[in-house]
Amino acid sequence: MNDSAVASSERPGRLFSPTLSLVGFGVLLGWHFIILYQPLPLAEGFAPSEFLLARQVILNASLGLAFALGGRLLSNLPQGVTARSSAVAYAAIAVGTAGNIALVAGSALNMAWIMVAVVLIGAAEAVLTLLWLRFYSETSENYSGQSLGASAIIAALICFFSHYLAFEASALVLIALPVLSGTLLVTAARGIPLRKNDPLGAGVPDWESARRPYAKTTAQLMAMALFFGMAQGCHSPSKTLLGIADPPTILGAALAGAVIFALYARSTLLPNLSPIVNTATLLFLGGMMALPFCAGFLSQVAAVLIMTGFIFYFALTLIFVIDLVRTFDLNLTRALGANQALEYAMFAIGVISGSALWSAYENSPVFPFLISYAAIFVLIVITLFFTTERPPWEADRYKPRSLETSCGPLAEESPEECLEPEESASDVLCQRFCLTPREAEVFALLSKGRNAEFIQNALFISNHTVKTHIYNIYRKMGIHSLQELLDLLDAEEDARSEGRRARALGDETR
Structure with missing residues (x-):
């Protein structure tokens, strides 16, 4: 979906202008x-x-x-x-x-x-x-x-x-x-x-x-x-x-x-x-x-x-x-x-x-x-x-390091390195669903439970651009809500944990 289509679907007609x-x-x-x-x-x-x-x-x-x-x-x-x-x-x-x-x-x-x-x-x-x-x-x-x-x-x-x-x-x-x-x-x-x-x-x-x-x-x-x-x-x-x-x-x-x-x-x-x-x-x-x-x-x-x-x-x-x-x-x-x-x-x-x-x-x-x-x-x-803080804010749950380790513009690893076992579930999902560098940045914040307004403030982009990136992430991953994204991330983390436990048992058997 292009930007104009996103805009038209998100902004139904109003009876009044915002100010009036x-x-x-x-x-x-x-x-x-x-x-x-x-x-x-x-x-x-x-x-x-x-x-x-x-x-x-x-x-x-x-x-x-x-x-x-x-x-x-x-x-x-x-x-x-x-x-x-x-x-x-x-x-x-x-x-x-x-x-x-x-x-x-x-x-x-x-x-x-x-x-x-x-x-x-x-x-x-x-x-x-x-x-x-x-x-x-x-x-x-x-x-x-x-x-x-x-x-x-x-x-x-x-x-x-x-x-x-x-x-x-x-x-x-x-x-x-x-x-x-x-x-x-x-x-x-x-x-x-x-x-x-x-x-x-x-x-x-x-x-x-x-x-x-x-x-x-x-x-x-x-x-x-x-x-x-x-x-x-x-x-x-x-x-x-x-x-x-x-x-x-x-x-x-x-x-x-x-x-x-x-x-x-x-x-x-x-x-x-x-x-x-x-x-x-x-x-x-x-x-x-x-x-x-x-x-x-x-x-x-x-x-x-x-x-x-x-x-x-x-x-x-x-x-x-x-x-x-x-x-x-x-x-x-x-x-x-x-x-x-x-x-x-x-x-x-x-x-x-x-x-x-x-x-x-x-x-x-x-x-x-x-x-x-x-x-x-x-x-x-x-x-x-007690100086008053103004946006953009940094949430306690938001770790800037996640942007550096995701498949975003700050990552320098090759695709093969990005799929090594020590990489996080978030990194694996970035590669699996072929997210662009900017989408990976947005995904890193979504995985922390952040909403569109927070991402707008944190990345200094417009609300419309944020929603376009979120729409594209949802489309690529085949999901429709933030809760489904978090469930997908939890499932990936559980699968990786099971894999590590299986490998550990195999090493003990040998």
Whole structure:
């Protein structure tokens, strides 16, 4: 089969383009930004700053709990069974819409009921987020970078323009956002092929190899969330340390999204994310350095830098976890649920801590410097000692030596030498089925249980090229799945072991 035939068989038609079909996650993020930062009707007896801080704490805490529980509860929900996934999405839409209506009602309810509404919103948002990002990981092609970049732009613009709408119009927008996001999710899942239906992308789950890069990324995200929350918590009616709720500040998220979108739109392979990760960290640190200087201009600069740096890192973390899940065949809802639960828990702790410290030391000129430079110190330590790893990754089970001893380009033995008894079963199969040098490299990784995404990263070739090599290997060997390949390899190893035992018995007899 030629390349064009492979492409046509692997890429059935879609109802939407990859970017347009996933703007629903941008709508979901826009809903999140509005709940966090936009003024809404207040309960009687509460100042705007008190209401905003209470809402942020409750929303972040409920998100943390919902991500932790949802990651477990949804981990066994079949992606291919659209009826069950759609039912969960529709339930989240109903809960989120009910929470929005209660929040908009505002003054007609007391504070306790408003906080219940925020809890419902957090639960619905977490479920829809997990469904959206699981969908990203399960689509047959990995375009999460473009989609998440576009989502950050859309979310920032929704929040920015909603600041300038009349109350009635902004209330309608708020109520419509979860409905629109969930409906796009259900529709897109029906129109785009899922990776689980592609046998050439399947591999063997390998959490041990993913644990280290996952932990490093999560640790830095937790630290950034903690200090971002602390800076937001330093808020009172008379003075605010971080003007994050100002409309221009949210445009920093749009800037971060535009850079990520452009980076992925121009690359057919996974781009080098290290410069973007470093830039995100430097922007966040630069904002923290400007934070203690409360002059109007510097305060706005600090807010934009912190918001831009954090959204950069937040989006890259989601992309990173999706790539990690695809490469090592992990369960996304569990991996992402734990990651996001820790992030939002640290947000809530940060807001509470910042608010408490601000109440006690608001008039101390040294206090802003202490928060700022504590954040700088912690992030520098994490960056130096827990540097975030980016693809390509090397799995613990992957031995580069296997490429050198296989019948690949690094092998210098003659065909006769390649069939000597000391050669591995993998080497024998390479010769028996006449694999090309590149196919032998791919076969060496497949024999370790690696999937298409991992091989793409390890060999620096496109996903389409990897799948073409896998198809040719399967065709030559007369198999149809990775499990059959592993069974064939096990059978060859068993046969070789039996041969060695027979020769040993023959030597003893003589």
